[in-house]
Amino acid sequence: MVAAIRAEHLRKVYPQSTAGVAALEDLTLEVPTGRVYGLIGRNGAGKTTFVRICGTQLKSTSGRVSILGLEVDREDREIRSRIACIPQESRPLYFLNVEEVVLLYLTMRGMDRVEARRRTRDALAELSLTEYAKRSVQRLSGGLRRRTLCAMVLASDADLLFLDEPTTGLDPIARREVWEAIRRTSREQRTIVLTTHYLDEAEALSTRLALVERGRLVLEGTPADLRGRVRYPYRVTIQGSFPREELEGYGKVSEIEGGLLVFTREAEAREIARKALELGVRLSLGPVSLEDIFLDIVGRSIEEDTPREEAAG
Ligand SMILES: Nc1ncnc2c1ncn2[C@@H]1O[C@H](COP(=O)(O)OP(=O)(O)OP(=O)(O)O)[C@@H](O)[C@H]1O
Ligand SMILES: [Mg+2]
Numbered sequence: 001m002v003a004a005i006r007a008e009h010l011r012k013v014y015p016q017s018t019a020g021v022a023a024l025e026d027l028t029l030e031v032p033t034g035r036v037y038g039l040i041g042r043n044g045a046g047k048t049t050f051v052r053i054c055g056t057q058l059k060s061t062s063g064r065v066s067i068l069g070l071e072v073d074r075e076d077r078e079i080r081s082r083i084a085c086i087p088q089e090s091r092p093l094y095f096l097n098v099e100e101v102v103l104l105y106l107t108m109r110g111m112d113r114v115e116a117r118r119r120t121r122d123a124l125a126e127l128s129l130t131e132y133a134k135r136s137v138q139r140l141s142g143g144l145r146r147r148t149l150c151a152m153v154l155a156s157d158a159d160l161l162f163l164d165e166p167t168t169g170l171d172p173i174a175r176r177e178v179w180e181a182i183r184r185t186s187r188e189q190r191t192i193v194l195t196t197h198y199l200d201e202a203e204a205l206s207t208r209l210a211l212v213e214r215g216r217l218v219l220e221g222t223p224a225d226l227r228g229r230v231r232y233p234y235r236v237t238i239q240g241s242f243p244r245e246e247l248e249g250y251g252k253v254s255e256i257e258g259g260l261l262v263f264t265r266e267a268e269a270r271e272i273a274r275k276a277l278e279l280g281v282r283l284s285l286g287p288v289s290l291e292d293i294f295l296d297i298v299g300r301s302i303e304e305d306t307p308r309e310e311a312a313g
Pocket of ligand 1: 014015016017022023041042043044045046047048049050088
């Protein structure tokens with residue numbers, strides 16, 4: 001089966017970059033079709049660079065990418081007709097109203113007017129933008145502009161959608177409406193590459209995820225695969241008094257408001273639960289969240305790269 005994205009040994013060094021630091025360093029990645037694929041990583045990790053190369057907006061320094069079986073650089077025109085992107089920093093055209101932005105985008109992609117009108121109406125309704133349909137973009141709030149861009153891209157019939165931080169600045173209700181629209185799109189067997197710093201969002205929507213750090217892929221797989229890669233796959237919170245020394249041997253312990261947080265393994269989690277029952281303290285236990293995984297993996301990579309004081313002194 002053709003992959004939505006196949007990137008091989010992708011490298012990007014921006015001409016302006018200081019000391020030739022690579023924004024992407026030998027990135028190899030395959031995105032299957034028909035799902036939501038989450039792209040996460042710290043600021044400057046290289047996510048937008050990757051998305052822009054895939055979207056044929058930026059040339060890589062070396063490596064190869066194919067999009068829906070088409071070669072980037074050789075078949076860019078064809079690729080562009082099959083993808084749609086919301087770039088990280090973009091605004092809809094100021095002089096149009098909300099409805100016109102979506103409609104113009106769809107007709108420019110070659111959709112016939114009747115279909116474009118129907119899809120525009122549905123997308124505005126889906127993202128609660130109908131009441132703003134005739135309002136000019138210039139007069140919209142920042143979040144409403146972002147929503148207009150989401151409506152525009154999610155209304156399209158593209159086979160592969162790149163959403164680079166689509167919900168940044170959206171209120172919690174609008175955010176969930178975008179989630180629903182993303183789910184609806186993926187049910188239509190279309191592929192969505194979703195970049196986000198909201199890890200709850202990445203977790204709620206993505207079938208697979210890639211964690212990028214300093215231009216490299218550090219972790220890739222389903223949320224369950226990712227959990228299998230951390231030292232401590234369980235998190236336990238304890239509210240009440242529990243001897244901290246006892247917990248130290250079980251995993252990583254830290255203080256939280258009114259209690260303790262422990263990252264641990266399954267057998268140890270059971271043991272802690274048993275003791276908590278004996279002591280009569282309140283406990284909650286579950287698998288780690290994507291945020292926990294992120295903090296663990298990325299935190300360790302920062303620690304490894306930071307010279308120790310003794311080494312420096
Ligand atoms: N036009 C550019 N010229 C020079 N360097 C750039 C350019 N765009 C990005 N970079 C650098 O490339 C690296 C990767 O940037 P990129 O925008 O891909 O990161 P990102 O993962 O999308 O970050 P964020 O989460 O902040 O959006 C960073 O070090 C950044 O400073
Ligand atoms: Mg970015």
